[in-house]
Amino acid sequence: MSQDHYTSPVPPPPAGAPGGVPPVASAVPPAPATRKRSGGRLTALILGWTALTAGVLTLAGLSAYLWLTHEQWVDQNDALRAEALEMGESLAVARSDAEAAEQSLDEVSAQLTEAKSTISEFANTDANASDDLVYAEDLIERMIVCIDEQADLADHLRESWRYTTESLRAVEANIDEYCSTLEEAWEEYEAER
Amino acid sequence: MRRTPLAVALATGTLAIAGCAPLPTAPQELPATFIPEVEAPSPWPEMPVGEDGFTVVERVAVRVSAVTCDSYQTGSAWVLDENTVVTNRHVVEDAVEIELTSYDGRHYTGTSSVLDATADLALVTIDGTFPEAATIAQDPAEQGEQLYVVGYPEGDILTTTPATFQGQAPETLGEGQDDIDVLWAEIKQGNSGSPLADVNGEVVGVIYAGNDGGGASSVTHESLMDFLTDESTHEPNEAACSW
CATH class of the missing domain: 2.40.10.10 (Trypsin-like serine proteases)
Structure with missing residues (x-):
């Protein structure tokens, strides 16, 4: 049993080491430690690459998400802009129509007011003319009474022997007063026409 | 050098987690229309007008x-x-x-x-x-109510005069008369007998007196109904x- 069969690729102790051949017990342990270190490095490497891959994939997903979201916002912005332009155009047309309608309404309203005023003026003129006519007819009727009374007075004067002078003068004064009042009323009426 | 991948992974993870918080969301669906349904404004109270432009009163x-x-x-x-x-x-x-x-x-x-x-x-x-x-109102006027006197002041042209109802007071012009309505209204001789109407064009009284200070009196709705x-x-x- 050669010692070489059991030796691993562990390098021989350096020449000139104290004691020459190292103790058997201290020559075996280094072999498992080297294996562990090598396995850990591999694991770390795998983990690192896995994480890196995951990170890259995450970033790629995030980028895709951001791109899609951005596209949706852009699309919506376009839609909103188009809608706003359409509404602005509609608003401008509606405002223009409203202004035209308002102007037309003002004109019609003014015409209606004018027509109402004309109707009222005619009705008022007519009513006042009717009042004047009634008044004039009354005056004429009373003037006829005045004339009749004067005629009666003239008859009485022709038969003056039947009445006292005082009574005749009193009647004459009454008739004169009545007739002069009518005359004044008529002149006033003529002046107001 | 051996810790570099781990550091990269950590950094990437941190970035990914940190980036999640302020992520923008997708826009909401646009409404079918931006023009809301609104009720037509109620017209300013005015007396109803007939076909020829004259009010019902x-x-x-x-x-x-x-x-x-x-x-x-x-x-x-x-x-x-x-x-x-x-x-x-x-x-x-x-x-x-x-x-x-x-x-x-x-x-x-x-x-x-x-x-x-x-x-x-x-x-x-x-x-x-x-x-x-004319239509006679169901109820008398209320204090402060806007009313109209429609008549022929001085026997002249038809005129509609605004009036404000002040309240009722005892009649002082005659003896044993009913209470009267007191108004603020610029009326003239010739307005006597004018209908006193509310904004609906319904009669709430009958004008019968006024003074130069803008005061006016009308026969009350109650007296009118009693008479009729x-x-x-x-x-x-x-x-x-x-x-």
């Missing part, structure tokens, strides 16, 4: 011309039904002739009239037929002139 306001044995006077009235108008007692009392003219110039002649024993009211019956009549429903208060209006 103007269309039933009548000019009264009365001749008594010793005077000529004008006033206003309003159409109660197809052949009757309401006016003031003092407008037609002792009249031997009553002529009426509508807002559009139609002429009518009063054939008979009755007077109210307790309020300044009268009914005049005409020889023809009125095309439309209780014929026992009606007195004949008869006059005979010596000439």
Whole structure:
């Protein structure tokens, strides 16, 4: 049993080491430690690459998400802009129509007011003319009474022997007063026409 | 060098986690329309207007011309039904002739009239037929309410005058009379008998007096309704002139 069969690729102790051949017990342990270190490095490497891959994939997903979201916002912005332009155009047309309608309404309203005023003026003129006519007819009727009374007075004067002078003068004064009042009323009426 | 992948992974993970928090969300769905449904604004309260542009009260306001044995006077009235108008007692009392003219110039002649024993009211019956009549309000006016006096001040052109209802007060012009409505309104002689109407064009009283200070009085809604429903208060209006 050669010692070489059991030796691993562990390098021989350096020449000139104290004691020459190292103790058997201290020559075996280094072999498992080297294996562990090598396995850990591999694991770390795998983990690192896995994480890196995951990170890259995450970033790629995030980028895709951001791109899609951005596209949706852009699309919506376009839609909103188009809608706003359409509404602005509609608003401008509606405002223009409203202004035209308002102007037309003002004109019609003014015409209606004018027509109402004309109707009222005619009705008022007519009513006042009717009042004047009634008044004039009354005056004429009373003037006829005045004339009749004067005629009666003239008859009485022709038969003056039947009445006292005082009574005749009193009647004459009454008739004169009545007739002069009518005359004044008529002149006033003529002046107001 | 051996820790580099781990550091990269950690950094990437941290970035990924940190980036999740402020991630922008997708925009919400746009509504079908941006124009909301709105109710049409209620029109400013104005008296209803007929086809010819005159208000419903103007269309039933009548000019009264009365001749008594010793005077000529004008006033206003309003159409109660197809052949009757309401006016003031003092407008037609002792009249031997009553002529009426509508807002559009139609002429009518009063054939008979009755007077109210307790309020300044009268009914005049005409020889023809009125095309439309006034509507009397269900309830009296309220304090501060905007009203309108529609009549023929000074026997002149048809005029609508705004009035504000102040409240009721005892009658001081006559004895044993009903309470009266007190108003702020610029009325003139000739407005006597004018309908006092609310914004709906319904009659709430009858104008019968005013002063230069902008105060006016009207027969109350209650007195009007009593007069119209209780014929026992009606007195004949008869006059005979010596000439």
